Amino acid sequence: MREFLLGKLDGHALPHEWFTIAGSIAFIAMMLATILVITRLKKWKWLWSEWLTSVDPKKIGIMYFIAGGFMLARGGLDAVMIWLQQAFSSGDSHGYLSADHFQQVFTAHGNIMVFFVAMAFIFGLINYIVPLQIGARDLASPFLNTLGFWLYIAGVVMVNMFFLLGGEYAATGWLAVAPLSGPEFSTGVGVDYWIWSLQISGIGTTLGAINFIMTILRMRAPGMSLWKMPPFTWGSLCSMVMAVTVFPLLTATLFLMFFDRYFGTHFFTTTGGGDPMMYTNLIWMWGHPEVYILMLPAFGVFTEVVSTFSRKAVAFYKTNVIGMIGVSSFALSVWLHHFFTMGASANVNAFFGVMTIFIAIPTAVVFFTWIATMYKGRIKFDTPMLWFLGFVAIFTIGGLSGVILGIPPADFQLHNSLFLVAHFHSNVIGGVLFGIFCGITYWFPKFTGIKLNERIGRQAFWCWVIGFCMSFIPMYILGLMGAPRRLDHYDASTGWQPLFVMMLIGGIIIAIGLALQIAQIIASFIQKNRLRDATGDPWDGRTLEWSVASPPPFYNFTVIPKVNSRDAFWDMKQAGDHKPEYEDIHIPKNTAAGIYISIFAFFIGFGFVWHINWLAVVSFIGILIVFIVRAFDEHPEYTLTASEVKELEAARTKQAKAERRHNPTNDRDEDMGLWELIKVIVTFGFGLARKTLTRGKA
Amino acid sequence: MPKPNKKRNRQGRLVWLMPLLFLGFGLVIAYFIHDKNIAVFHPKGLIAQEQLHLTLFAGALLLAAAVPTMFLLYFTAWKYRESNTKAVHDPYVRLSKSFVWTMWVVPFIFALILAGVMWPATHRLEPKKKIAADAKPMTIQVIAMRWKWIFLYPEQNIATVNFVQLPVDTPVTFELTGDEVPMSSFWIPNLGGQLYAMTSHVNTLNLMAEVPGDYPGATAEINGPGFAGMRFTARASSAADFDRWVSETKQANHKLDAESYANLLKPSESNPAAYYSAYDTDLYGKVIMKYMGSHAAHDNQIETNHEQH
Ligand code: HEM
Ligand SMILES: [Cu+2]
Numbered sequence A: 001m002r003e004f005l006l007g008k009l010d011g012h013a014l015p016h017e018w019f020t021i022a023g024s025i026a027f028i029a030m031m032l033a034t035i036l037v038i039t040r041l042k043k044w045k046w047l048w049s050e051w052l053t054s055v056d057p058k059k060i061g062i063m064y065f066i067a068g069g070f071m072l073a074r075g076g077l078d079a080v081m082i083w084l085q086q087a088f089s090s091g092d093s094h095g096y097l098s099a100d101h102f103q104q105v106f107t108a109h110g111n112i113m114v115f116f117v118a119m120a121f122i123f124g125l126i127n128y129i130v131p132l133q134i135g136a137r138d139l140a141s142p143f144l145n146t147l148g149f150w151l152y153i154a155g156v157v158m159v160n161m162f163f164l165l166g167g168e169y170a171a172t173g174w175l176a177v178a179p180l181s182g183p184e185f186s187t188g189v190g191v192d193y194w195i196w197s198l199q200i201s202g203i204g205t206t207l208g209a210i211n212f213i214m215t216i217l218r219m220r221a222p223g224m225s226l227w228k229m230p231p232f233t234w235g236s237l238c239s240m241v242m243a244v245t246v247f248p249l250l251t252a253t254l255f256l257m258f259f260d261r262y263f264g265t266h267f268f269t270t271t272g273g274g275d276p277m278m279y280t281n282l283i284w285m286w287g288h289p290e291v292y293i294l295m296l297p298a299f300g301v302f303t304e305v306v307s308t309f310s311r312k313a314v315a316f317y318k319t320n321v322i323g324m325i326g327v328s329s330f331a332l333s334v335w336l337h338h339f340f341t342m343g344a345s346a347n348v349n350a351f352f353g354v355m356t357i358f359i360a361i362p363t364a365v366v367f368f369t370w371i372a373t374m375y376k377g378r379i380k381f382d383t384p385m386l387w388f389l390g391f392v393a394i395f396t397i398g399g400l401s402g403v404i405l406g407i408p409p410a411d412f413q414l415h416n417s418l419f420l421v422a423h424f425h426s427n428v429i430g431g432v433l434f435g436i437f438c439g440i441t442y443w444f445p446k447f448t449g450i451k452l453n454e455r456i457g458r459q460a461f462w463c464w465v466i467g468f469c470m471s472f473i474p475m476y477i478l479g480l481m482g483a484p485r486r487l488d489h490y491d492a493s494t495g496w497q498p499l500f501v502m503m504l505i506g507g508i509i510i511a512i513g514l515a516l517q518i519a520q521i522i523a524s525f526i527q528k529n530r531l532r533d534a535t536g537d538p539w540d541g542r543t544l545e546w547s548v549a550s551p552p553p554f555y556n557f558t559v560i561p562k563v564n565s566r567d568a569f570w571d572m573k574q575a576g577d578h579k580p581e582y583e584d585i586h587i588p589k590n591t592a593a594g595i596y597i598s599i600f601a602f603f604i605g606f607g608f609v610w611h612i613n614w615l616a617v618v619s620f621i622g623i624l625i626v627f628i629v630r631a632f633d634e635h636p637e638y639t640l641t642a643s644e645v646k647e648l649e650a651a652r653t654k655q656a657k658a659e660r661r662h663n664p665t666n667d668r669d670e671d672m673g674l675w676e677l678i679k680v681i682v683t684f685g686f687g688l689a690r691k692t693l694t695r696g697k698a
Numbered sequence B: 001m002p003k004p005n006k007k008r009n010r011q012g013r014l015v016w017l018m019p020l021l022f023l024g025f026g027l028v029i030a031y032f033i034h035d036k037n038i039a040v041f042h043p044k045g046l047i048a049q050e051q052l053h054l055t056l057f058a059g060a061l062l063l064a065a066a067v068p069t070m071f072l073l074y075f076t077a078w079k080y081r082e083s084n085t086k087a088v089h090d091p092y093v094r095l096s097k098s099f100v101w102t103m104w105v106v107p108f109i110f111a112l113i114l115a116g117v118m119w120p121a122t123h124r125l126e127p128k129k130k131i132a133a134d135a136k137p138m139t140i141q142v143i144a145m146r147w148k149w150i151f152l153y154p155e156q157n158i159a160t161v162n163f164v165q166l167p168v169d170t171p172v173t174f175e176l177t178g179d180e181v182p183m184s185s186f187w188i189p190n191l192g193g194q195l196y197a198m199t200s201h202v203n204t205l206n207l208m209a210e211v212p213g214d215y216p217g218a219t220a221e222i223n224g225p226g227f228a229g230m231r232f233t234a235r236a237s238s239a240a241d242f243d244r245w246v247s248e249t250k251q252a253n254h255k256l257d258a259e260s261y262a263n264l265l266k267p268s269e270s271n272p273a274a275y276y277s278a279y280d281t282d283l284y285g286k287v288i289m290k291y292m293g294s295h296a297a298h299d300n301q302i303e304t305n306h307e308q309h
Helices: A002-006 A018-040 A044-052 A057-088 A099-133 A142-163 A190-218 A231-263 A276-310 A317-331 A335-342 A346-374 A383-405 A408-414 A418-448 A454-480 A497-526 A568-575 A593-609 A613-632 A642-660 A674-697 B006-014 B017-033 B046-079 B098-124 B239-250 B258-265 B283-290
Strands: A585-588 A637-640 B138-145 B148-153 B158-161 B163-167 B172-178 B184-188 B192-197 B203-207 B213-219 B232-237 B274-276
Touching (some): A018 A142, A044 A057, A057 A142, A057 A418, A057 A497, A099 A142, A099 A190, A099 A231, A099 A276, A142 A190, A142 A593, A190 A593, A231 A276, A231 A317, A276 A317, A276 A335, A276 A383, A276 A418, A317 B098, A335 A346, A335 B192, A346 A383, A346 B098, A383 A418, A383 B017, A383 B046, A408 B046, A408 B098, A418 A454, A454 A497, A454 A674, A497 A674, A593 A613, A637 A642, B046 B192, B138 B163, B138 B184, B138 B192, B148 B163, B148 B232, B158 B163, B158 B239, B192 B203, B232 B239
Parallel strands (some): B138 B172, B163 B232
Antiparallel strands (some): A585 A637, B138 B148, B148 B158, B158 B274, B172 B203, B184 B192, B213 B232
16 A cells, blocks of 8 residues: 555655755755745735746746756756866775765756756747747747746756655766666666656657747748748757757657666666667767757857847858758767767768768858858957857867767777767857857847846856866866766876866856856846846847847737848838837737646656656646646637737837936946945845844834 | 947957967966876877877868868957957948858868768778787687676686786787676777677777787776776786786686676676686676577667677
8 A cells, every 4th residue: 555655755765865965955945935035025926927827938938047047056066066076086085975976966967957957048048039030929839838848847846856855866977878777777766867857858848849840930920031030040940840850759768768667678678688779879869969959049149149249141141041951950860979889880980970070061151151240340249249259269179079079980089088078068068058148148138128247247258268178178188098987086196186176176267157147147137227228229139039129028019020131120220110000919828737737747757756656647637637628728818909009018118218318328348347246235235134123123 | 339349349359368278278287297198199009099190180180170260260350340440341241152162162171081081990990800910819808797897818718807918919809798787888098999898799899009018998988886996907018928927817716617707797896906717618608698689679770790699
């Protein structure tokens, strides 16, 4: 009976090691604090109806950013733990983590950074920006979008759940290669948490990707042909098409692994007719495209930024787009380069080597279009442009090392070494993360109505670049010295320690950069009147998202724009204003169905992690019920009449005028510096303390 | 027009710092490691040597393509900075269409050269390819276990744990497999590139040491908690020293019989080197047979070659 009710769950699952206890306490304390604050402020209703149940892609985008930001801190903490262990665990010292715990940390680090940070930010950007860029008021299926987001959140909870129950995460590396992750060699629940956190969020990704493809293909403003789409939208389209192609593969692979672990099948086991090599093959058929799913939207961001800050249209636009399409198609046919060392024949290896080398061609072409775009431009070096220039240097190094790794005999010496780890961090940090930072800095005024502080932003940028060099150049060298990745301990005689220590210092500088970015956001809000973007177009932009207010009204466009050229908004600006004619707008209603389904999905996963079958079955039925109820809802939309729109617009214009009177200065060098920020915060803190104290007396 | 912003433009110039940064860190690191074993750059065997040549060639070719591109990009960014009143700013400039062809063709040529070198090299350096040399080749059978490496010398009938000795200038065929271990990767960076050791498979890796010395070996692929301690020493010695070592090992106290093999099979970490005077000649075959049938379903896309079922 007990086993039926609770499965494998018992007292041992409760936290009893220092890191699970600390994690649990942090987890619970954060929850309690949040609940307390929201209750004190009486914001529950507002939170639920304005945010959590919202189907507005702009709000969902912001929620992705917030969740991704927290996960970035969480994954960053893992990174610091890894750096610390490796810096000191040499010779007689074995570091402060056990091998098993260390392996869990880097596994969690990789999963969190790829699935719950990078993917979150990319999806956040796509959610917010793509509809605005294509002149749409909404997505093809607003419901699928909130569902995708909440499934992602369920994945986030799942990946952190082991702190509370179970006490262990997978110790297998981020792709949990078989047979290490199979039932023979990983007996705990760690891998099960891994499976279900990826499974649930991965299904969310597939749904989101279908939705965005439909949106981009079907809901563009009149006149916007495919060849008039902004580059970011193009990058997103390429990325989403890849996602739809390969994520089902991930889902299938995870299911097979789940079957092995749960039902004792033999797909990937060493015995009973299983074939672990098939797992490697399948997971990389998804895994390689995955890295480009992250990269392509970032390419799009950079193209937009280069064009805007050079104040020129994208040069060789079509070539740029064809380059991105080329990258995404090649990316589907290179996966074997991740296991040249498995023993395939020379012909097979050489073929995939050629494909890998050739993927550099369209990448280089995209680079050339950026140069051509800057040529004879009038380039402003605001922070987004800095992120671009930093990206160029670091990504090039990553790309070159990638091509070297794509040559099978060279890869034999570098595979699974720290050289490989340095390669992909160059691309993931220098490419994806810098792209995300670039995009967020660029569109921040659109999200919030205020520009980001330049001064602190520049300092953060330089911390990232210097920290990156200091952390990852030694890593390349360590790989060349023969250091395998994922070592929890190494001999003193190797002479690797100084480099590991250097890496740690670099990591600390990166952490300072991250802290500065948080400071940057705070400082921007403190000076919000100065940094207000009352025009909606702070950078003199070219694409449609800049034609609406910052932040945009919930219906995006009062009037759906007519598009005649690539730089739609630029042309409108040249042509001058004209009076809008208002029309009725259909707005999708909020829905909590996505939340309910995700809660059930979480419990399916949880049930299977702990072998509580009834819970999984009940949750599955729950999902069906929510779907059916949702399907019978005949009015998923409501109408905003033309006169209501007119009123809303009038109110907004009035407010914008009032704000414009603050008359922000152009000279961004006088943005608040770090010291000033600290002074302001300290003063504010004292003020608050005094107020509470005196209130207590009275 | 908004007035040019001084600090912002200084950022444009600061960007030149980036290549300097890379260089600077490179030098600092060079200082730290100048007397250490930079295995990939210090090959002590034929295969590592050739792999290094290929890597260096690829690196040089890629740099030849990338450095000018980088320079052009940064130079363009810097030249057309807003504050540069001398530069011609022309937002409507149209570059000639012929640039499009250049953009595709130049990287294509580089890729073609690289692919042209890579293809034959991949065949020449295929791990299972025997090395041609004067000396008589020898075979060493390797079994990965949790978490140690077992080496069997079929011609000498001796066995070792976490230690392997090879005569220099003699081609050695390592036959890699595993027993009750997740995929592991056999790697001696100074001698040449790695290959996976997997249960139910035999992967063959041919290497040849050329310089006597002790070289670190490891598994590069994570295979459980004992992963970092699964290290061995590869000792390259003269043929005479090798023979002496073999006859010494023949005097060792223990044989690798069924019982001691079963003991080895139990998971253990950071094992010291061990030597066995003899072993059952059918041991290796038994280890492979143990997983027989596990490959009945041969539907994966990887061509597995040289299977000894
Ligand atoms: C010119 C472009 C690129 C080339 C030629 C390339 C090539 C390669 C090769 C050959 C490997 C496998 C090396 C090995 O396992 O031995 C690899 C690994 C990897 N690459 Fe790239 N890559 C490129 C771009 C990227 C980008 C843009 C990203 C991410 C945004 C990326 C992320 C990764 C990751 C995460 C891995 C390692 C995964 C693992 O083993 O855990 N790469 N790359
Ligand atoms: Cu790849």
